[in-house]
Amino acid sequence: xxxxxxxxxxxxxxxxxxxxxxxxxxxxxxxxxxxxxxxxxxxxxxxxxxxxxxxxxxxxxxxxxxxxxxxxxxxxxxxxxxxxxxxxxxxxxxxxxxxxxxxxxxxxxxxxxxxxxxxxxxxxxxxxxxxxxxxxxxxxxxxxxxxxxxxxxxxxxxxxxxxxxxxxxxxxxxxxxxxxxxxxxxxxxxxxxxxxxxxxxxxxxxxxxxxxxxxxxxxxxxxxxxxxxxxxxxxxxxxxxxxxxxxxxxxxxxxxxxxxxxxxxxxxxxxxxxxxxxxxxxxxxxxxxxxxxxxxxxxxxxxxxxxxxxxxxxxxxxxxxxxxxxxxx
Amino acid sequence: xxxxxxxxxxxxxxxxxxxxxxxxxxxxxxxxxxxxxxxxxxxxxxxxxxxxxxxxxxxxxxxxxxxxxxxxxxxxxxxxxxxxxxxxxxxxxxxxxxxxxxxxxxxxxxxxxxxxxxxxxxxxxxxxxxxxxxxxxxxxxxxxxxxxxxxxxxxxxxxxxxxxxxxxxxxxxxxxxxxxxxxxxxxxxxxxxxxxxxxxxxxxxxxxxxxxxxxxxxxxxxxxxxxxxxxxxxxxxxxxxxxxxxxxxxxxxxxxxxxxxxxxxxxxxxxxxxxxxxxxxxxxxxxxxxxxxxxxxxxxxxxxxxxxxxxxxxxxxxxxxxxxxxxxx
Numbered sequence: 001x002x003x004x005x006x007x008x009x010x011x012x013x014x015x016x017x018x019x020x021x022x023x024x025x026x027x028x029x030x031x032x033x034x035x036x037x038x039x040x041x042x043x044x045x046x047x048x049x050x051x052x053x054x055x056x057x058x059x060x061x062x063x064x065x066x067x068x069x070x071x072x073x074x075x076x077x078x079x080x081x082x083x084x085x086x087x088x089x090x091x092x093x094x095x096x097x098x099x100x101x102x103x104x105x106x107x108x109x110x111x112x113x114x115x116x117x118x119x120x121x122x123x124x125x126x127x128x129x130x131x132x133x134x135x136x137x138x139x140x141x142x143x144x145x146x147x148x149x150x151x152x153x154x155x156x157x158x159x160x161x162x163x164x165x166x167x168x169x170x171x172x173x174x175x176x177x178x179x180x181x182x183x184x185x186x187x188x189x190x191x192x193x194x195x196x197x198x199x200x201x202x203x204x205x206x207x208x209x210x211x212x213x214x215x216x217x218x219x220x221x222x223x224x225x226x227x228x229x230x231x232x233x234x235x236x237x238x239x240x241x242x243x244x245x246x247x248x249x250x251x252x253x254x255x256x257x258x259x260x261x262x263x264x265x266x267x268x269x270x271x272x273x274x275x276x277x278x279x280x281x282x283x284x285x286x287x288x289x290x291x292x293x294x295x296x297x298x299x300x301x302x303x304x305x306x307x308x309x310x311x312x313x314x315x316x317x318x319x320x321x322x323x324x325x326x327x328x329x
Numbered sequence: 330x331x332x333x334x335x336x337x338x339x340x341x342x343x344x345x346x347x348x349x350x351x352x353x354x355x356x357x358x359x360x361x362x363x364x365x366x367x368x369x370x371x372x373x374x375x376x377x378x379x380x381x382x383x384x385x386x387x388x389x390x391x392x393x394x395x396x397x398x399x400x401x402x403x404x405x406x407x408x409x410x411x412x413x414x415x416x417x418x419x420x421x422x423x424x425x426x427x428x429x430x431x432x433x434x435x436x437x438x439x440x441x442x443x444x445x446x447x448x449x450x451x452x453x454x455x456x457x458x459x460x461x462x463x464x465x466x467x468x469x470x471x472x473x474x475x476x477x478x479x480x481x482x483x484x485x486x487x488x489x490x491x492x493x494x495x496x497x498x499x500x501x502x503x504x505x506x507x508x509x510x511x512x513x514x515x516x517x518x519x520x521x522x523x524x525x526x527x528x529x530x531x532x533x534x535x536x537x538x539x540x541x542x543x544x545x546x547x548x549x550x551x552x553x554x555x556x557x558x559x560x561x562x563x564x565x566x567x568x569x570x571x572x573x574x575x576x577x578x579x580x581x582x583x584x585x586x587x588x589x590x591x592x593x594x595x596x597x598x599x600x601x602x603x604x605x606x607x608x609x610x611x612x613x614x615x616x617x618x619x620x621x622x623x624x625x626x627x628x629x630x631x632x633x634x635x636x637x638x639x640x641x642x643x644x645x646x647x648x649x650x651x652x653x654x655x656x657x658x
Contacts, residue, residue: 252502262489290499
């Protein structure tokens with residue numbers, strides 16, 4: 001019998017670091033979360049990543065010498081082949097952090113580095129929604145709109161580590177909304193949770209008090225995308241229009257990816273999919289109007305399945321891919 | 330000494346079939362063109378393709394037994410892995426034409442089949458503008474807007490043979506133009522030669538006679554995209570606005586591909602690049618405004634170099650790739 005293979009995946013976020021041990025079949029044997037504490041600086045942050053790896057390993061009742069390889073996924077602008085975070089907006093005040101090198105030296109293991117949205121896509125592709133797909137595009141719907149593209153078991157990193165920035169494709173020219181990235185007309189400016197809230201607030205300012213969401217504002221409670229989706233389910237006409245438009249915008253984004261990548265599968269993940277199956281059905285409806293008949297009827301459009309674990313599972317899959325390539329040579 | 334390798338590339342168009350012999354280094358040893366005569370039906374059309382292959386071979390002073398493999402590129406909806414044209418708008422009345430099988434049996438040679446725009450991209454990637462690139466996106470600007478994507482020597486065919494239909498990404502939602510495909514807001518409806526003419530005619534109907542292009546209309550001469558680009562060069566304000574908007578639309582399309590594929594290089598080809606280097610400079614200008622700083626500064630944006638030969642050279646490269654894969658096994 002050969003030894004079973006175990007991989008550690010680490011998913012670094014602005015608030016928390018998640019990590020887990022994943023076996024060669026993609027089963028997560030542990031899942032832990034600690035605070036990132038990014039404000040303590042990047043040296044401390046790198047040590048937090050190592051702590052997370054050790055905790056995840058102990059939590060799986062393993063020791064580090066049983067781990068074959070490690071994968072780390074992080075947000076921010078980065079140089080993926082170099083393994084470096086450059087200037088991450090969500091990890092201030094970090095700059096030019098040699099993540100891969102640090103972890104590789106710390107544990108003396110093969111270490112893979114990846115963008116967090118790409119890693120989430122690679123996780124879903126491996127053992128989530130895309131486990132039977134050969135090519136898959138993931139849209140993650142949260143504060144922003146992120147994404148990842150996997151084709152034939154390869155993550156599309158892009159030449160300058162900017163592949164799959166699907167939230168920043170332009171879908172509007174005539175009266176483009178300003179995006180959080182400072183540019184105009186990006187999908188994210190229409191279809192992120194933040195954009196849903198902003199569009200709702202604009203609509204409430206103009207509707208003369210008819211919507212049930214005005215009650216929230218009167219109680220000084222913030223409008224959340226969750227509240228908008230809930231109001232829509234309860235028959236609020238303003239909220240229903242916001243939700244329907246959001247489904248349309250996402251269908252435009254999905255159609256563009258069908259006409260560019262033409263994958264087996266388009267997957268929507270992130271907090272906003274709590275909106276439920278009716279919302280997915282509206283996205284599918286608009287795709288059928290927008291896309292060419294063949295991709296419109298043959299491409300699977302579905303929700304992600306791994307939730308918040310997709311990132312570390314995908315990071316572990318990056319570790320597994322690196323380990324396999326090294327042992328194949 | 331091993332025998333030199335020769336490949337036949339065939340590029341089937343609605344009007345003409347081009348073909349040539351290409352050696353293993355990508356040098357075209359011959360280049361011939363015959364009429365497609367699609368109206369004679371698909372059996373006759375398949376025979377015309379074979380005639381083109383024989384003519385190209387003879388024209389290179391070779392015989393068919395010196396040819397290692399054949400590649401055929403065609404327009405129309407298709408099933409690329411099956412080697413079949415399904416329902417081609419430009420090759421009426423053809424339906425479900427088994428192109429690859431026919432040519433393979435006729436000459437008893439390994440035969441590759443590819444979409445014509447993908448083949449043009451593969452030609453440019455091999456020995457044209459993209460010869461030093463690892464990943465490349467081609468936009469072909471003609472009657473429509475076609476495209477091809479090559480990453481690490483692989484053509485992105487897509488799961489349903491709909492990859493790289495870049496002309497049909499949606500870039501406008503508020504007042505979307507209707508595209509030739511019958512859908513709304515496609516890049517092609519803004520930036521093809523046909524769209525340039527249409528937008529010019531609309532502008533002429535509203536400008537009160539100031540533009541020099543009215544003279545063409547008075548002489549009952551058709552407005553062409555060439556005439557619009559020429560008028561712009563001669564200082565016509567209406568034409569300059571049309572050209573500037575076209576550059577902007579193409580920059581939106583290029584930026585979206587930079588944010589999705591993030592290639593080494595974006596290449597513009599097709600008849601419209603006769604507009605010259607000033608037009609390319611305007612596209613680059615708008616990309617610098619629209620795209621993220623890293624791809625905006627690092628991605629090469631240039632014109633295609635192989636002109637009308639790109640298709641058969643790319644088809645020959647498909648043949649070469651097929652031959653190499655078969656001989657490697």
